[in-house]
Amino acid sequence: MATMTRRNVLAAAGVTTVAGTTALLGDDKVTKQRYLFQNIPPRELIRQRHLPNVELVTMDGQKVHFYDDLVKDKRVVIQFMYTRCKDVCPMVTHHLVEVQRILHDRVGHDIFFYSISLSPEEDRPEDLKRFAEEHGAGPGWLFLTGEPNDILLLRKSLGFTYDDPVEDADRNNHSGMLRIGDEPLMRWATCQGGANPKWIASVIQNEADAPFKGAVNGIRQADPAVHKD
Amino acid sequence: MANRLDVQRALANRLELVKAGLTRRDLIKMGLMTSAGVLIPKGGLTHAQTTSFGCFRGCDLGCSPQPAQVFVDPLPIPPQLPARTLSDPGLAPAPSICPNNAINPATGLPFEGRGQFNGALVPGSDCFQFFNQYPPQRYFVQRMRANTNFRITSDTKIPAQTIWGFNQGGSAASDVAVFPGPTIVTRYQQPWVVRRFNELPTQDQNGGFGVPEMSTHLHNFHSAPESDGGPCRWFFRGQYFDYYHAAQQAGFAFDFQPNGDVRESLSTLWYHDHRIEHTAENTYKGLVGFQFMFNQFDTGDEGTGFHLPSYPQFDIPLMLNDKLLDSTTGLICFDTFNFKGLIGDVQLVNGVIQPFLSVNKRRYRFRVLNAGPSRFYELFLTDPLSPGTVIPFWVIANDGNLLPTPLQVTSFRVGVAERYDIIIDFNQVKTLIGAHTTVRLENRLEQTDGQGPTCNIFPGGQGIYCLEFRIGSAVADGSVNPATHPQFYQLPSVITPRVTRNFVFDRSNGQWVINDRFAACTEMRFTVEQNTAENWNIINPRSDWQHPIHIHDEEHRILSRSNNGGHHSSLSGAVSSFSRGDCPFDGGGAGISTQFPGVPNVEVSRKDVTRLQQDETNLLFFRFRDFAGDYPMHCHNVVHEDHAMMLAFEVQPGVIDDNPNP
CATH class of the missing domain: 2.60.40.420 (Cupredoxins -  blue copper proteins)
Incomplete structure (x- = not known):
């Protein structure tokens, strides 16, 4: 998987077409560059840069691909955790259980929850399953693990990263924020996992529903997202 | 082909790329490195910037395509919005x-x-x-x-x-x-x-x-x-x-x-x-x-009132934005997955990359706004042919509020959403630059990521030029000469606060917190009694982030700026090189107040945004008059703002809430 990951990165790099040199002339920086710009749809650019199609394993042992199976055409709430986490993860998980209760049957229908392990070396699917059951996570909420390098790429691609290696190495620093996305609509937001669950639920609902409210000159937003029964 | 700074930057880039698990061969394939091992410097305004991860994502600092020439486009002046009648x-x-x-x-x-x-x-x-x-x-x-x-x-x-x-x-x-x-x-x-x-x-x-x-x-x-x-x-x-x-x-x-x-x-x-x-x-x-x-008093007509330069001819707005352009598409890109804050490598003024403005030899009022998203600027006037020349000008207003009297400066620091009204006397500037005919507005404050500036101020000519002034002929000038110390509004008096509250702006598990609590529209954190005064301490315990804090409703005054020693708040307690240390603004030549400890004289003013610098406690004075209802306080690094570095409070008549740490 590590090789695949690297190849994915290079594939993304392949679309970068800057060629040229920079010369410093006196005080003016005159740049002579030729740009071969490409007309790549923004949704595709977001996919290439932020939504790697790494292979993950669900708490039921099922293999899935992050982009193709979990995010593409879906509204999602993504969060990082690990089962041995003492403080922040149980609190955020507890909040999300309450959020799931408020959102009721939308979770698993048109909104999907994903909790991704930051300790893939030690979190086996059965550990995640136990964690989910102990916390009362309901259907439509997947707990996921995978190859450490893939999860590292996924975490960084989703922006959960610190420049300071000490802070970056602290898994708790990546366990507080929720990433909320509507992939087909290119709409990405965040919410604090520590916030009041009612507020978290209202943010998720607004992110999901606001695009479809209102119309200009009769033009409304169509809903391209997948709804499951 | 690469100068010293380029090489340093290349080294930093390379370390980043190594960290990212990419090999030398990968980099050569990506066109980011030559076989000699030097990363290819990306064009344009790169002095103040380092590139993280190279350009493989296409929307990164140092990767933006740059125009072939700068200072060739005239500064656009936004149109004035026409008033309408009710019959419209x-x-x-x-x-x-x-x-x-x-x-x-x-x-x-x-x-x-x-x-x-x-x-x-x-x-x-x-x-x-x-x-x-x-x-x-x-x-x-x-x-x-x-x-x-x-x-x-x-x-x-x-x-x-x-x-x-x-x-x-x-x-x-x-x-x-x-x-x-x-x-x-x-x-x-x-x-x-x-x-x-x-x-x-x-x-x-x-x-x-x-x-x-x-x-x-x-x-x-x-x-x-x-x-x-x-x-x-x-x-x-x-x-x-x-x-x-x-x-x-x-x-x-x-x-x-x-x-x-x-x-x-x-x-x-x-x-x-x-x-x-x-x-x-x-x-x-x-x-x-x-x-x-x-x-x-501030009439827009230099023949009346305070005699400030006439709008619109000599009273000109300057909106600063730094942007990233996607090296793949050439289009403005915005990384919605970024938590830190976004720094751009394309400098816009009034929506155009590095424009020029033809001016006459007389006084102008410029209303300088940092419209974000995350960069702090320290702005100087630079003669590009003699960058060491010190060129003074005048600050007349902070956050749009006229100071009691103009202050002469050589620079000012402006965080996101802050405004400085300045007067430049191009007649005076021309005498300083001799036969030369242009000066440029230059940002000399180094900032390499969205967390905040480093402490480095570049020497003249090595920062980022924002705008070029081309000085033409002399024309009549009926505006007041700031050197004559005209008096504008005196500052309203600071009265005894009803209560003093403390607000610690920190980070917890990747989340912004104020007093260890989280944001929500639906939660009013405290209630201010209407028509009273309060003092607020806004506190930054960290040495690695800086935040421009904005409070809605009425304005505030900065009573003191003090260093609280700070800490680097990684949970391990480690102090690392990522701490930026303290780099307070030194006053830009106008000095620090003797009355208000640590406050630069240009900030002895009414304010609506206060830069909360590293390791700092700022004491603010407020009044909350006239209106009732809910208002926010938030960081105006808009990326931090969107990640809920915010709280809501209420102003209500007759409600007593003395909570000092709401």
């Missing part, structure tokens, strides 16, 4: 004290978005305070639209951009949105209404960032919550929203009835989208503009 079709039905919440069959929503809170209608809410006492006299309309053919440079190799912005109010398609938006010019004691229509495209037409729900904040005005454009009062496509402003100075309903305290007059304001969770991308998209307030 855009104003039918006429603005009313309570929202027009009748359902529009075309949208299925109320015609007017006012009365909605966090996306839901709250029946009977948000009627205008003071509407009958101060009925509107002036009317404006704006329509928020996409403009798919907006140029940020005349270099046609850089493609036209799609922006979202404000138009001049017409319904015709030819009335396109512009960036910056039209300048709104209003006067005190002339209450006004701006009706804003949300005519933005659907969400899937956002080009990768931006959401089409809007709340337009009039930044710095003393406004009631229903017209303030706060983060929770956003409205939908197809709706309009009436923003009514009583146009009286603070105190008008309390100790300075009926028109307020003239010393509380504001002058340079701006309006911008404030949609909670999405302000950064929406303002990046172009939903920003200036508003100027005039009164009987």
Whole structure:
């Protein structure tokens, strides 16, 4: 998987077409560059840069691909955790259980929850399953693990990263924020996992529903997202 | 081909790339490294920047395509928004004290978005305070639209951009949105209404960032919550929203009835989208503009009042934005996955990359706004042919508030959303630069990521040039000479606060917290008793982040800036090289106050944004007069703001809440 990951990165790099040199002339920086710009749809650019199609394993042992199976055409709430986490993860998980209760049957229908392990070396699917059951996570909420390098790429691609290696190495620093996305609509937001669950639920609902409210000159937003029964 | 700085940067880049697990062969394949092992320096304005991860993502610092030449495009001056009469079709039905919440069959929503809170209608809410006492006299309309053919440079190799912005109010398609938006010019004691229509495209037409729900904040005005454009009062496509402003100075309903305290007059304001969770991308998209307030002293006519340079010829807005252009598409890109803050490597002034302005040998007033998203600037005037020449100028206003008297400076530091009104006397400048004919506005403050500036101030000529002034012939100048120490408004007196509160801005598990608590529109953290004064300590315990803190409603004063020793708050307690140390602004040549400890003299002023520097405790003084209702306090690094570095509080009459750590 590590090789695949690297190849994915290079594939993304392949679309970068800057060629040229920079010369410093006196005080003016005159740049002579030729740009071969490409007309790549923004949704595709977001996919290439932020939504790697790494292979993950669900708490039921099922293999899935992050982009193709979990995010593409879906509204999602993504969060990082690990089962041995003492403080922040149980609190955020507890909040999300309450959020799931408020959102009721939308979770698993048109909104999907994903909790991704930051300790893939030690979190086996059965550990995640136990964690989910102990916390009362309901259907439509997947707990996921995978190859450490893939999860590292996924975490960084989703922006959960610190420049300071000490802070970056602290898994708790990546366990507080929720990433909320509507992939087909290119709409990405965040919410604090520590916030009041009612507020978290209202943010998720607004992110999901606001695009479809209102119309200009009769033009409304169509809903391209997948709804499951 | 690479100079010393390039090599240093290349080394830093290479370390980043190694960290990212990419090999040397990968880099050569990607065209980011030559076989000699030097990373290829990316073009343009790269002195102040390091590149993380190279350019493989295409939307990274140091990767933006640059125009072939800079200082070839004239500085655009935003048009002035035309006033309209009530008979204008855009104003039918006429603005009313309570929202027009009748359902529009075309949208299925109320015609007017006012009365909605966090996306839901709250029946009977948000009627205008003071509407009958101060009925509107002036009317404006704006329509928020996409403009798919907006140029940020005349270099046609850089493609036209799609922006979202404000138009001049017409319904015709030819009335396109512009960036910056039209300048709104209003006067005190002339209450006004701006009706804003949300005519933005659907969400899937956002080009990768931006959401089409809007709340337009009039930044710095003393406004009631229903017209303030706060983060929770956003409205939908197809709706309009009436923003009514009583146009009286603070105190008008309390100790300075009926028109307020003239010393509380504001002058340079701006309006911008404030949609909670999405302000950064929406303002990046172009939903920003200036508003100027005039009164009987600051008149816009140099023949009257304080004799400040005449608007619009010699009174010019300068909106600074730094952007990233996607090296793949050439289009403005915004990383919605970034938590730290976004620094750009393309410098715009009034929506154009590094423009020039032809000026005459006389005094000009410039209203400098840092419109974000995350960069701090320290601005100097530089003679590019003799960058060591010290060129003084005058600060006359901070955050749009005239100082008691002008202060001569050689630089000023401006965080996101701060404004500085400056006067440059190009006649004087010309005598300093001899035979040369141009000077440039230069940002010499180094900043390499969204967390905050480093402590490094570049030598003259090695920073980022924003704008070139080309000095032409002399013309008549009827404006006041700041060197004669004209007196503007005295500062209102600081009175004894009813209560002192403390607010610690920190980070916990990747989340912003204020006093260890989280943000929500629905939670009022504390209540201020209306028409009282309070002191607030805003505290930054960290040495690795800097935040421009903005508080809505009435303005504040900085009573002191002090260093609290700070800590690096990684849970391990480690102090690392990522701590930036303390680098307070040294006053720009105008010194530090003797009366207000640690406060630069240019900040002895009324303020609405205070830079909360590393390891700092700032004591702020507030009054909360006239209006009742909810207001936010938040970081105006709009990326931090969107990640809920915010709280809401309430102002209510007769409510006593003494919580010192709310």
